[in-house]
Amino acid sequence: MKDLDKAYNRINKTTEEHLNQVFSLVQDLYNHPEVGGQEFHAHQILTDYLENLGFSIERKLVMDTAFRAVYQSSVSKPGPTIALMAEYDALPGIGHGCGHNLIQGFSLLAATALKDWIDETGGTLQVLGTPAEENFGGKVHMAEAGLFDSVDAALMIHPSTKNGLGALSSALYPLKFEFFGKTAHGCKPQEGASALDAAVMTYTAIQFQRQFMGKDCFIHGIIKNGGEAANVIPGYASLEYYFRAPTMKEAKKMAQNATKRAQAMADATGCKMESSVYECPYGDTLPSISLAELMHEAMTAEGIEDIEDFDWTVGGSTDVGAVSYKCPTLQANLKIAEPDVLGHSVEMAQATVSDVGKKALLDGARALAKLSYRLLTDPEALETCRSEQEERLEKANR
Numbered sequence: 001m002k003d004l005d006k007a008y009n010r011i012n013k014t015t016e017e018h019l020n021q022v023f024s025l026v027q028d029l030y031n032h033p034e035v036g037g038q039e040f041h042a043h044q045i046l047t048d049y050l051e052n053l054g055f056s057i058e059r060k061l062v063m064d065t066a067f068r069a070v071y072q073s074s075v076s077k078p079g080p081t082i083a084l085m086a087e088y089d090a091l092p093g094i095g096h097g098c099g100h101n102l103i104q105g106f107s108l109l110a111a112t113a114l115k116d117w118i119d120e121t122g123g124t125l126q127v128l129g130t131p132a133e134e135n136f137g138g139k140v141h142m143a144e145a146g147l148f149d150s151v152d153a154a155l156m157i158h159p160s161t162k163n164g165l166g167a168l169s170s171a172l173y174p175l176k177f178e179f180f181g182k183t184a185h186g187c188k189p190q191e192g193a194s195a196l197d198a199a200v201m202t203y204t205a206i207q208f209q210r211q212f213m214g215k216d217c218f219i220h221g222i223i224k225n226g227g228e229a230a231n232v233i234p235g236y237a238s239l240e241y242y243f244r245a246p247t248m249k250e251a252k253k254m255a256q257n258a259t260k261r262a263q264a265m266a267d268a269t270g271c272k273m274e275s276s277v278y279e280c281p282y283g284d285t286l287p288s289i290s291l292a293e294l295m296h297e298a299m300t301a302e303g304i305e306d307i308e309d310f311d312w313t314v315g316g317s318t319d320v321g322a323v324s325y326k327c328p329t330l331q332a333n334l335k336i337a338e339p340d341v342l343g344h345s346v347e348m349a350q351a352t353v354s355d356v357g358k359k360a361l362l363d364g365a366r367a368l369a370k371l372s373y374r375l376l377t378d379p380e381a382l383e384t385c386r387s388e389q390e391e392r393l394e395k396a397n398r
């Protein structure tokens with residue numbers, strides 16, 4: 001217990017000492033927002049910071065703006081690998097309205113304090129720069145490339161309007177339907193085949209599908225192309241859809257049903273239909289209640305109050321889901337704004353660089369660092385996370 005106090009006191013000291021420096025990175029990203037896949041400035045300043053701390057950096061892996069920073073015990077003491085995930089992509093037109101500039105801050109400040117202990121605890125500390133959460137699903141590609149295969153726990157904190165221990169997320173399957181008809185003069189429609197008619201009838205047919213969907217399933221679709229001129233029978237039309245469900249299996253089943261409807265409407269109108277996956281599918285999230293409980297302890301010790309339990313209602317989709325199928329994963333939440341502030345808003349972006357945002361940065365980084373320290377030094381706690389993960393994976397694969 002004395003050792004733990006000593007470690008925690010030093011974590012408090014180091015996070016305090018580096019708070020201004022890391023907060024300036026948070027502010028820098030706020031002032032230079034970059035959308036997913038374009039985060040070159042963020043990539044540069046974050047990897048520079050970690051390199052100065054003594055991390056060895058792989059600057060390009062899977063995506064140009066992804067990175068892996070590794071800090072290992074100099075005496076190569078064996079031990080677990082803890083990954084702190086850092087997001088840094090912004091939203092077009094809104095800047096850091098999802099607060100990802102603060103997500104990297106939590107992880108970098110925690111890593112700063114934690115790396116001093118790796119020689120003593122053994123094991124490996126990683127900071128994984130995971131770009132493009134909002135658009136290309138950086139973590140999905142990184143997970144597919146095996147970057148989380150040897151990780152024992154992957155952790156992050158997302159800023160929010162409440163404190164919490166994470167939530168389930170929906171699987172998302174994005175499917176596009178394209179219709180190829182035949183253009184003709186508007187006064188000689190019999191010579192053409194309307195792709196727009198096929199698209200509109202498909203849109204309606206998919207509306208009728210909703211009655212037969214399972215719980216927590218969603219369909220959102222738009223007509224992306226519907227022709228160019230009113231006096232021309234449209235030869236091309238397209239629809240873009242998101243099919244969301246509690247599991248990928250269910251999301252794909254919904255998409256298959258919709259595809260049958262699209263094909264039937266193409267046949268009815270004399271068009272050809274092609275379907276394609278037009279964005280990165282996001283898997284659902286496998287919860288780690290063991291990690292959530294450890295985080296609850298860590299947050300409470302920081303004086304963080306009103307911490308909501310793990311939320312079992314299915315929410316939006318995140319690329320963190322892909323990570324959760326590779327290793328025990330936690331995405332906790334920390335309050336930086338009042339509940340009336342909307343996600344993806346300018347107000348949320350402003351909150352990341354407010355005094356409340358700065359205080360949250362310190363609290364969150366300390367909680368992340370102490371939870372990681374616990375996982376590095378308490379084999380029993382880590383084993384609990386591991387066995388829960390195995391059980392949940394087995395159940396999900398059944």
Ligand SMILES: [Zn+2]
Nearest residue numbers: 097098134344
């Ligand atoms: Zn977002």
Ligand SMILES: [Zn+2]
Nearest residue numbers: 098100133158
């Ligand atoms: Zn986000």
